[in-house]
Amino acid sequence: MFTPAQRAFGRMAGSGHRSPVPVASLIPLVLATIAISLSAIVPIGWPTLAMVGIGIVLLWLFVVVERRAKETILPHITYRRGNSLKWVYLTVAALSAGVMVENFIPLFGQQLAGLSPLIAGFLGAVLSLAWVIAQLFIVSVKSESGRRRAIRVGPLLLTAGLIAYGLLQVFGADIGMVLIWAAVLALAGVGIGLAWPLLGVAAMSSTHDPAEGGKAAAAITITQLIAFSITSALAGTLMAAGGESAVDSARYVTLGIALLTLLGIFAAGVATRK
Structure with a gap:
């Protein structure tokens, strides 16, 4: 039995060329x-x-x-002197690192605020929800200067939200504190949503060759996966550094990842220079 995807791709003629594994x-x-x-x-x-x-x-x-x-x-033009693509990828990596905090939010919510798994899961979804909502608005921005500003502001809001969330981790948090957590996580999510959909365009604009531009945009996913792997490995170390203290673990993980997103502020600034 063939799936719809198999039927669709089965009609496409292949080039017969396979790129060697790097x-x-x-x-x-x-x-x-x-x-x-x-x-x-x-x-x-x-x-x-x-x-x-x-x-x-x-x-x-x-x-x-x-x-x-x-x-x-990654595409060869990534390493070409004067090309902005490397900075676009570093911005993507910083935003991707920030996303990894989402994996720990439900755990921290249960340990520090006594939330039920369901409510803690909803708290963990705040970042993604804000990300999606921000994307819906930012895609309507047409001016080049407006898009450059959005890419620059994105990592800044993400870092600010993560730092605030990390510093506000306390044991026995009440409902008021949980709502504040949700607010700063929403701020972080907005930061991701402002920059993320525009980075693909920035990658494609890094070269005048349409084929190379397509490769550059496609490699954003590769950059994202690399960032996920490195950040998740580092987050495990930060969790272990917290020892038996749930508050310390929460702060180390969040603030440690915030240091990675902080680099994205610089990368976004360089990536969006004219």
Whole structure:
């Protein structure tokens, strides 16, 4: 039995060309993720810092290999001097890192405010809901200057919302505090929604070649997956650093990820320069 997708794609003629797998780039990237993940299970202290440091070095090696390789994970123009695409991808990575906080919000809500799993799940959905609503409005912006401002403001609001949420983590939070959590998470979600739909356009605009522009936009998903992998590995380490304290774990995870999104403010500014 054929599915509708199989029927649809079965009518499409293939080019007969398959791009080789960029093994040289994948090896340091995978090893970097593993190293950062291992930092969550080694004793807290110098072993943790060593594993994170090894992960950072491997990420740097990934970039070095990508710049010289024939087959790459990201488009070749990413590494071209003066091209804004690298900064677009860094902005995407920062926004993607911020999204990972959403995975921990229900847990923090249950541990710190005694919320039921259902209500804690609704709290976790606030960020995504605000993200979607903001996207509905930002896509109607037509001016280039307005879009540049939206991309710049997005990481700023995301970082501000995460910092506020992290600092407001307290044990025994009442309904008033939970509502404040929801408000700052909504602010963070709006930040993602303002910038996210415009970054694909920014990627395509990084080159005058339509084919390369299509590859650049498609690689946003790859960048997102890389950011998810690295951030989730780092979040495990931050959770472990909190030890038995739920408040410390919540603050370390949220504020640690906020440091990553903070880099997105700088990246977005560079990416949107004329």
